[in-house]
Each structure stands twice: as structure tokens, then as C-alpha cells.
Amino acid sequence: MKGRVIKTTGSWYEVQTTEGLLKARLRGKFKQEDLKLTNPIAVGDYVELAKEKDQETAVISNILLRENYIIRKSTRKQHFSHILASNVDQAYLMVTVRNPRTSLGFIDRFLVSTESFRIPASILINKVETLSKEKDLEYKALIREIYEPLGYPVLELSALNDTNLTERFLPLLEKKTTLIAGHSGVGKSTLLNRLVPAASQVTQEVSKFSSKGVHTTTFAEMFSLGKDKGYLIDTPGIKEFGILDIGEQELSHYFVEMRAYLGQCKYNNCTHVNEPGCKVIEQLEQGYIHPYRYESYLKILDEEDSHR
Numbered sequence: 651m652k653g654r655v656i657k658t659t660g661s662w663y664e665v666q667t668t669e670g671l672l673k674a675r676l677r678g679k680f681k682q683e684d685l686k687l688t689n690p691i692a693v694g695d696y697v698e699l700a701k702e703k704d705q706e707t708a709v710i711s712n713i714l715l716r717e718n719y720i721i722r723k724s725t726r727k728q729h730f731s732h733i734l735a736s737n738v739d740q741a742y743l744m745v746t747v748r749n750p751r752t753s754l755g756f757i758d759r760f761l762v763s764t765e766s767f768r769i770p771a772s773i774l775i776n777k778v779e780t781l782s783k784e785k786d787l788e789y790k791a792l793i794r795e796i797y798e799p800l801g802y803p804v805l806e807l808s809a810l811n812d813t814n815l816t817e818r819f820l821p822l823l824e825k826k827t828t829l830i831a832g833h834s835g836v837g838k839s840t841l842l843n844r845l846v847p848a849a850s851q852v853t854q855e856v857s858k859f860s861s862k863g864v865h866t867t868t869f870a871e872m873f874s875l876g877k878d879k880g881y882l883i884d885t886p887g888i889k890e891f892g893i894l895d896i897g898e899q900e901l902s903h904y905f906v907e908m909r910a911y912l913g914q915c916k917y918n919n920c921t922h923v924n925e926p927g928c929k930v931i932e933q934l935e936q937g938y939i940h941p942y943r944y945e946s947y948l949k950i951l952d953e954e955d956s957h958r
Contacts, residue, residue, distance in 0.1 A: 652714070654737075655695045656872040663691055663710065665699060674699050674708040692719060692733035693870040693883055694827060718767035720829060722888070735829045735870055735883045740822075744774045744832035744841070745793070747786045752833060754796070758946035760831065761802065765904035766896065772803040774819070774830075776837040779808040796940050800906050809841040820845060820875075827872070827881045834887025842884050846873045849884075898951055902930065905947055907939050921951065 653667035653674075665674045674697075676690065691697070691713060698712040719736035743760045745752035757773065764771040773793065781787055794804050807814040822828075823845075830838055842849050870885045898921050902908040908922065908930050916927025925931075933939050 651700065652696060652698055654872075655691055655693055655697060658689060658691060658693055658870060660689070663697075665697060665708065665710070667699070672699070672701070672708045673706070674710050677709045677711065687731055687733060689732070692736045693872050694719075694736040694738060696737065718769055720763055720767070720769065720831075722763065734831060734885050735872075737827060738769060738829045738883065739826040740770045740772070741829040741831065742772050742774050744776050744830060744836045744838055746777050746833075746836045747775065747781055747789050749777075749780070750833050750835050751789075752836065754793075754942050755946050755949060756833070757793075757797070758943065759950065762896070762901070762904040762950065765906065772805065772822075773797055774832075775804060775806045776809055776841070778806045779811050779813065792942075796942060809837045809844060812844060815841065815844055823875055823880045823882060825878065825880050827883065829883045829885065831885045831888060836887075838884055838887070842873065842882065845882065846875065849873050896950075901947065901951055905943065907933075907943065908947070923948065923951070 651667055651669065653665035653672065655663050656666050656671075657664040661675060663674050663676075665672050691710065695716065696714040697710045698714065699708045699710045701708045716736045718738065720734045720738065720741060721731050722734065723731055741760075741764050743757060745757060761771055775790055775793060778790070781790060790806070798804050805814060805819060807819060809815055830841070832838055870883060872881050872883045874881055896904070899919060902912060902922055911929040911933055914929040915922070915925065917925055920928050920930075922928050922930035930939065934941070934944050
């Protein structure tokens, strides 16, 4: 039979099938596209499986071809990668202006990952009810200023107070598989509890000592929003978003504002750093590319160079 993985817990997987929810495990080792993965199966995967004899459990025999996935470098195993989720229709990055503050560099790394698989991405600014200081409001405005002109919708909301959540955000999830990601403490679990009360996710206050989120979600999990209403994939809080092996010639393809000028530089192998006749640098100097975005590009480029 076939099914879809809705939760991974290390060696066991929960798979939704026509016969109901089954607990399943892998038989043997899976090698996939030369990727070294911390876990060969991801939430969102479609799999083939069969029930074990005289058991309520099943064995997964095959992982069906993924339409797409969002991947990052593993923070625990060097040279390994971690797939956050697969076969998604759209992705939302939940950010906060403070406690914790989401950096522009983190946002850009996430967007590079979604762009690499042409997954539509949007930004959710949560905890807007806490923002009153001028510097916080300026940072919120900066996020809008940078990303909305690039085609990334920005939605301000309060998961705690239900501002824009059920009224504006929930309809955007209709009949789609949606990934939601972000740092620990940005409010993903609070959002999930409002949209899917049955999920009963544990929420914790942000650590006052570190101003960083306390991990409350250990494994990625997919939740149904109701019959034929779509699915929401909640992921563990991410401290860092390491980009996976994107070449220096390829990286600019995933910055949408640079993509329009590719092929117009003097040199075909232009890396848009200091080459003469670079169209991207020309557009940067004329104000058509935001300096913060270009700064992110250079940092990711440097990271990729250092790993070669």
C-alpha cells in the first residue's frame, strides 16, 4: 500500500494510509541521490509500505520520488544534511523583531533554499502586539521594505491574540501542504495550537536569560487542517540555516533581484563580487538591489568557498 509520512521520530515513522494511521519502520538502508542525510525519510514523503505479519506495525520498502524538499546542513553531523519536509506547496518563515530577533541573513538563507526548488515563500512577522519601541517598528518596516518588492508577501500577525491569524492567514493554507519554520521562540507552537487545537503542542516562554527560544518541538510533524482543507507542517526551531552545496556560479540564481541581470555581465563566469563590467554590481550601485541582500549574498558565497 501507499501512504504519506506525517511524523518522524528517529527510527519510527507515522504514515497516513487509506487503512488509517500506521506506525512504520525502514527495512535496510536507503541511498538517495548521493545525499548524506541524518534521516532518509522526511515528513511529507510518499512511501510504499506493507503491514508486518501478525503485527499492527508496517515496514517501508520504498520512498517515492519527491516533487521538492527544503533541506539544510546538519548542525550535528558534518557533511550531512537534514530535510525539513518534502512535497510542499508553499513555505512560511515565521520571524520576530525581538525576543528572539530574526536576522536578515537567516531570512535570506531560508529564501535561497526555497528558491532552489521554486517553492513559493512568504514571511510571517509574529508578536506584533509587543512592538512599541521605535527601533522595533523600524526593523519591522525594513523587513517589508526589503522583501515585499521581491515578491515575498509579508504578513503581520499575533498568534497569541489571533490578530490576522484565522481571518487572513488560515485562508492562505486552503487545500495546500504548507511548511512553517523559524527560530525557537517565534511562536510556531502557539500558532499551531490556535489553528489545530487537537495538536496540543507544548509552548514555553522565551528564556529571559538568553532571549532565545526554548525548543518545544523535537520532530517535524504534519497536521491536518480538516477534511480537504490542507496540511500544516510544523518544524523544530532552527538556530542556523546552513545552505547546502550551492556553487558560486549558481547562488545568484536564487536571489530573485539578481536573476533578472544574469547573462548581462562582461564575463560569463562572473561571481558579482569585484569583476569589471558586472551588471549586478552596477544595479547595486544604482539602488536596484538592496545592500543588505547583497551583503547576505557575499556571506553565503564566502561560506561556500570555505567549505570547498
